Amino acid sequence: MAGKTLYDKLFDAHIVRQNDDGSALLYIDLQLLHEVTSPQAFEGLRLAGRKPWRVDANLATPDHNVPTTKRDGGVSAIVDPISRIQVQTLDDNCEDFGILEFKMNDHRQGIVHVVGPEQGATLPGATVVCGDSHTATHGAFGALAHGIGTSEVEHVLATQCLITRKMKNMLIKVEGDLGLGVTAKDLVLHIIGVLGTAGGTGYAIEFGGATMAKISMEGRMTICNMAIEAGARVGMVAVDQITIDYVEGRPFAPKGAQWDQAKAAWADLHSDVDAVFDTVVEINAAAIIPQVTWGTSPEMVVAVDAKVPNPANESDPVKVDGINRALVYMGLSADQLITDIKLDRVFIGSCTNSRIEDMRDAAKVAQGRKVAASIKEAIVVPGSGLVKAQAEAEGLDKIFVAAGFQWREPGCSMCLAMNPDKLEPGEHCASTSNRNFEGRQGNGGRTHLVSPAMAAAAAIKGTFVDVREMMEA
Amino acid sequence: MNKFIQHCGIVAPLDRANVDTDMIIPKQFLKSIKRSGFGVYLFDEIRYLDEGVADQDCSNRPLNDDFILNQPRYVQSSVLLARVNFGCGSSREHAPWALEDFGFKSVIAPSFADIFYNNCFKNGLLPVVLSEKIVEQLFSECAATEGYELKVDLERQVVVTPSGEEFAFEVEAFRKHCLINGLDDIDLTMQSVDDIKAYEAKRKGEAPWLFGAIKGN
Ligand code: SF4
Numbered sequence: 001m002a003g004k005t006l007y008d009k010l011f012d013a014h015i016v017r018q019n020d021d022g023s024a025l026l027y028i029d030l031q032l033l034h035e036v037t038s039p040q041a042f043e044g045l046r047l048a049g050r051k052p053w054r055v056d057a058n059l060a061t062p063d064h065n066v067p068t069t070k071r072d073g074g075v076s077a078i079v080d081p082i083s084r085i086q087v088q089t090l091d092d093n094c095e096d097f098g099i100l101e102f103k104m105n106d107h108r109q110g111i112v113h114v115v116g117p118e119q120g121a122t123l124p125g126a127t128v129v130c131g132d133s134h135t136a137t138h139g140a141f142g143a144l145a146h147g148i149g150t151s152e153v154e155h156v157l158a159t160q161c162l163i164t165r166k167m168k169n170m171l172i173k174v175e176g177d178l179g180l181g182v183t184a185k186d187l188v189l190h191i192i193g194v195l196g197t198a199g200g201t202g203y204a205i206e207f208g209g210a211t212m213a214k215i216s217m218e219g220r221m222t223i224c225n226m227a228i229e230a231g232a233r234v235g236m237v238a239v240d241q242i243t244i245d246y247v248e249g250r251p252f253a254p255k256g257a258q259w260d261q262a263k264a265a266w267a268d269l270h271s272d273v274d275a276v277f278d279t280v281v282e283i284n285a286a287a288i289i290p291q292v293t294w295g296t297s298p299e300m301v302v303a304v305d306a307k308v309p310n311p312a313n314e315s316d317p318v319k320v321d322g323i324n325r326a327l328v329y330m331g332l333s334a335d336q337l338i339t340d341i342k343l344d345r346v347f348i349g350s351c352t353n354s355r356i357e358d359m360r361d362a363a364k365v366a367q368g369r370k371v372a373a374s375i376k377e378a379i380v381v382p383g384s385g386l387v388k389a390q391a392e393a394e395g396l397d398k399i400f401v402a403a404g405f406q407w408r409e410p411g412c413s414m415c416l417a418m419n420p421d422k423l424e425p426g427e428h429c430a431s432t433s434n435r436n437f438e439g440r441q442g443n444g445g446r447t448h449l450v451s452p453a454m455a456a457a458a459a460i461k462g463t464f465v466d467v468r469e470m471m472e473a
Numbered sequence: 474m475n476k477f478i479q480h481c482g483i484v485a486p487l488d489r490a491n492v493d494t495d496m497i498i499p500k501q502f503l504k505s506i507k508r509s510g511f512g513v514y515l516f517d518e519i520r521y522l523d524e525g526v527a528d529q530d531c532s533n534r535p536l537n538d539d540f541i542l543n544q545p546r547y548v549q550s551s552v553l554l555a556r557v558n559f560g561c562g563s564s565r566e567h568a569p570w571a572l573e574d575f576g577f578k579s580v581i582a583p584s585f586a587d588i589f590y591n592n593c594f595k596n597g598l599l600p601v602v603l604s605e606k607i608v609e610q611l612f613s614e615c616a617a618t619e620g621y622e623l624k625v626d627l628e629r630q631v632v633v634t635p636s637g638e639e640f641a642f643e644v645e646a647f648r649k650h651c652l653i654n655g656l657d658d659i660d661l662t663m664q665s666v667d668d669i670k671a672y673e674a675k676r677k678g679e680a681p682w683l684f685g686a687i688k689g690n
Contacts, residue, residue, distance in 0.1 A: 016665065016668050016669055016672040017665055017668045019647065021645060021646040021647050022645070023645065023647045025662060025665060025668070025669075027669070027672055027673070027676065029676075029680075029683045030683075030687075036503050036504075036565075037564070037565065037566070039506035039507075040506070040507070040508045040566075043506070043508070048659070050659070053669075055689035056684065056685050056686070056687045056688060056689060057683075057687070058687070058689075059687055064503075065504065080504075082504040082505070082527045082528060083504055085504075085506060086504050086505075086506055089506050098689040099689055100687055100688060100689050120686075121686075121687060123682070123683065125680065126683060131564060131566075132563075132564055133562065133563050133564040133588060147564035147588055148564065148588070148591075149564055149565075149566035149569075149588060149591065149592035149595060150566040151566060151592070151595035151596070151658070152591075152595070154659065155658055155659055155662065158659050158662075158663075159659060159662045159663065159669065160669060160673070161662055161665075161669055163647075163658055163661075163662065165645070167587075197491055197558060197561055198491070198557065198558040198561065198584060198586070201558070201584065201586060201587055202587060228562075231558070231561065231586060231587070233587050233588060252686040252687055253682075253686075254682030254686075258681060258682045259682075261681075261682075262680070262682050265679070265680065297491055297493075318490045318556060318557070319490075321488075321489070321490070322489070322490055322491065325489070416495075416500050416563075417500065418500045418501065418503065418504065435493075435495070435562060435563075437493045437495040437496065437562060438495070438496060438518065439495060439496070439499055439518045440495050440500075443499075443518060443524045
């Protein structure tokens with residue numbers, strides 16, 4: 001019999017009941033909650049007179065609606081009344097149901113996908129769900145993690161289980177070293193370009209190969225985070241020493257004898273050598289240079305030295321239509337150089353790129369330089385209160401501020417603009433987030449997805465520029 | 474949950490690929506803590522000419538006349554015809570809530586994004602996968618005939634055109650059973666309480682660190 005993939009192992013270890021029709025009841029070890037997709041789930045519990053099955057398997061924090069400017073006043077200081085009610089509702093629900101929440105001004109508050117790993121709540125071998133598609137992030141720990149809808153949030157709260165069925169297995173095998181100035185973000189954008197936004201639909205993706213074994217936990221999180229942008233609900237990386245070192249000592253991580261027991265259990269969290277994948281995609285990381293999205297879907301991505309595509313070179317009519325629509329929406333012309341795109345705003349943050357290494361990458365480029373006068377606003381939004389504190393301890397905030405960037409409080413911010421941070425119609429933004437959909441960062445806004453270093457470089461230059469030029473300087 | 478056995482209704486053709494859930498219901502409307510009332514904001518950015526605001530009265534907003542749902546022949550539609558990878562992006566269940574609240578009972582497309590597909594079933598909205606070729610045929614028939622209707626029959630697992638042509642579709646037995654009977658997933662799972670408890674006891678022995686580390690308040 002063939003060996004098992006990492007996904008097979010994780011899935012099989014959590015089956016409470018396997019049904020004849022292929023569906024399974026799967027046990028969930030951790031649910032992360034935030035204010036946007038949980039209110040209706042709590043309401044459902046209340047209406048049915050149900051209680052959470054296990055309070056200690058849940059962790060909550062508000063992130064989407066919180067302001068990133070000064071917020072000493074707490075929830076009552078949120079200007080938008082509807083946002084305020086939503087954050088307040090999370091506080092009330094967690095209070096009522098006894099769930100641990102890092103409230104808006106707790107120093108541990110932040111984006112759920114930054115907070116879970118940072119606290120050691122996300123652990124290897126666990127099943128992790130959240131009412132948010134970027135839950136795939138947590139797969140970086142050799143966990144089985146994916147986004148769910150609000151009805152499922154309620155289902156997990158009530159039963160600690162999810163009704164699901166097994167996905168297919170895909171291996172993305174990354175070989176070759178990433179060049180100087182080329183990051184995990186560039187790698188994942190390139191992969192999405194290769195797979196397409198639906199290429200991973202129905203699959204759990206494992207990112208493997210010699211390159212992945214060298215990438216840091218934060219880089220692995222960036223990569224798994226965007227698996228959903230290739231259509232896959234699940235992205236995963238095998239557990240190795242890098243994983244163990246990252247987890248050790250975190251607040252909710254096992255300690256003492258349990259730590260040794262856990263490490264022994266985690267040693268098996270990799271695909272067997274004879275495991276069979278339904279699909280294998282090989283990627284040569286050494287050939288990748290910094291990436292920029294030009295269109296309105298993450299698959300519309302090219303290298304920084306390339307041109308905006310020309311629909312005349314495409315034969316599939318649905319694709320031609322997509323390119324034409326995107327060109328109009330983005331205000332770009334076919335064959336225009338990427339480095340000729342003028343930018344209005346820059347956003348460094350989001351669950352994809354708001355961890356300490358991202359802050360360091362961007363600060364390195366910003367150091368001793370100035371944001372271009374043509375840029376209306378360049379903001380840096382750390383992913384959590386702890387990332388913010390760490391960056392400040394390293395003096396990164398000072399570097400950003402001296403260069404003309406704004407240094408903000410943690411949250412989702414301009415990734416999806418539910419709070420006051422947003423683009424005006426027609427504005428172009430270099431953004432380290434994960435989605436460039438129409439209107440994502442504000443009605444009519446034009447998003448270009450890039451790495452933190454590329455975003456900082458774009459802020460300095462006012463247009464896109466190959467950050468490697470600024471590194472050699 | 475709403476039952477779905479069969480439905481016959483006017484078809485609205487949404488001729489674009491990769492329609493994401495940000496487009497189906499933009500983020501400003503996600504601030505609601507309710508489950509209903511999203512229908513007037515469905516496809517807000519392409520449906521209205523002004524920028525939508527949460528909790529707004531939409532009755533006097535300027536409409537984008539080019540958008541299908543604003544065209545008289547489609548305002549009463551209840552079956553949405555779409556292209557590949559419908560519902561990609563954000564996991565927001567507000568997307569099926571908005572479609573359902575508008576009056577849609579079924580969405581037909583060559584493929585759906587996983588999370589959206591799953592969310593539909595929880596809300597009595599039936600996603601139907603038909604081949605690209607058949608979807609193409611339905612698009613042209615729909616364009617050619619005003620008031621074009623399709624019958625989606627879940628019991629028999631077929632889509633029936635006005636001329637009586639039938640196209641079979643696949644659906645998982647469990648999901649079909651739940652939709653036809655309007656069953657609530659939580660009640661169903663609660664029938665397995667003993668299985669859950671048994672699993673949990675075993676898990677606690679194997680991975681005790683996953684229990685009790687996070688203390689509720
Ligand atoms: S940072 Fe963006 S993608 Fe991540 S959870 Fe927040 S809104 Fe979603």
